[in-house]
Amino acid sequence: MTLSSQSPGRPRTDFAPGGEGAVKRRFWGGLYPAPAKLNLFLHVVGRRSDGYHLLQTLFTFLDYGDTLEIRVREDGELRLTNPLPGVALEQDLCWRAARLLQQHAGCRLGADIHLTKRLPLGGGLGGGSSDAATVLLALNRLWRLDLPRAALRELGLRLGADVPVFVFGRSAFAEGVGEILTPWTPAPAYYLVLIPPVHVATPRIFADPGLTRNTPSVRIAALLDGYGHNDLEPVASALYPRVAEHLAWLKPYGVARMTGSGGCVFLAFPERAQAEEVLASIRRENGQEVQGFVAEGVDQHPLHDFAD
Numbered sequence: 001m002t003l004s005s006q007s008p009g010r011p012r013t014d015f016a017p018g019g020e021g022a023v024k025r026r027f028w029g030g031l032y033p034a035p036a037k038l039n040l041f042l043h044v045v046g047r048r049s050d051g052y053h054l055l056q057t058l059f060t061f062l063d064y065g066d067t068l069e070i071r072v073r074e075d076g077e078l079r080l081t082n083p084l085p086g087v088a089l090e091q092d093l094c095w096r097a098a099r100l101l102q103q104h105a106g107c108r109l110g111a112d113i114h115l116t117k118r119l120p121l122g123g124g125l126g127g128g129s130s131d132a133a134t135v136l137l138a139l140n141r142l143w144r145l146d147l148p149r150a151a152l153r154e155l156g157l158r159l160g161a162d163v164p165v166f167v168f169g170r171s172a173f174a175e176g177v178g179e180i181l182t183p184w185t186p187a188p189a190y191y192l193v194l195i196p197p198v199h200v201a202t203p204r205i206f207a208d209p210g211l212t213r214n215t216p217s218v219r220i221a222a223l224l225d226g227y228g229h230n231d232l233e234p235v236a237s238a239l240y241p242r243v244a245e246h247l248a249w250l251k252p253y254g255v256a257r258m259t260g261s262g263g264c265v266f267l268a269f270p271e272r273a274q275a276e277e278v279l280a281s282i283r284r285e286n287g288q289e290v291q292g293f294v295a296e297g298v299d300q301h302p303l304h305d306f307a308d
Helices: 019-028 093-105 129-141 151-159 163-167 202-207 233-239 239-252 272-286
Strands: 030-045 054-073 078-080 110-116 172-175 182-183 190-192 265-271 293-300
Touching: 019 265, 030 163, 030 190, 078 093, 078 151, 078 172, 093 110, 093 129, 129 151, 129 163, 151 163, 151 172, 151 272, 163 172, 182 202, 190 233, 190 239, 190 272, 202 233, 233 239, 239 272, 265 272, 272 293
Parallel strands: 078 110
Antiparallel strands: 030 054, 054 110, 054 172, 054 293, 172 182, 190 265, 190 293
């Protein structure tokens, strides 16, 4: 399912503003999309004295992701109506985002948050970060806080390095630990994303002694479509053989890459039909249980206009 469509029996994943009724729903609650992201390339260019890695990467969003239903509470309580199994409340990014915003703004309102999860955990698609950003953007509007985008980005960085780009709301060239963002529009594409049956631990990837940490920096003016590689990919492929396997399934069809720290891998196509045919072919050759989807790349986050 894409973020701009719905199927019978499934919740809406879009949110259409406009009209008096929409304004009322927007205040009291509604359904809000949390799109996936891809790292079209990811270079590790250095390391800070505090241990954080310095990156250069190109983010784009996908018309596919999670959905959050958020309803305002007047008693100030923050409640997750379907907590993720095995994740403590204080570690849940949706709850942490809501609590951080509530404390920062001194807001007395609360919220019920219901997450419909489609993006895999430990997949490199930014699911948890996207969920957190959607909570920040939606509650900033629902609670009528009117915090500027810059303030929400600062809060997002306290939750995780990938959260700011979702609040930024545009495809972007990212530097630093991922918080220095410059708008950048990739070529239109449809992406075939394969989901290996592994949960990649990001700290394990960055701690590996074999990780390349000195890829030369590039200026944004030098970027071309198809530029670069993912420095984390060789490490993830060695530690998680299923990642390497899924990459091998894609490589006969083009330049396949891993996104983020993995384990999801992807390949770009000019037409949706081509991507869907390759997915069907991979499933015929390797089993119908192969997990994956096809989604269109989108330059703008669906909640971009929720902040100034």
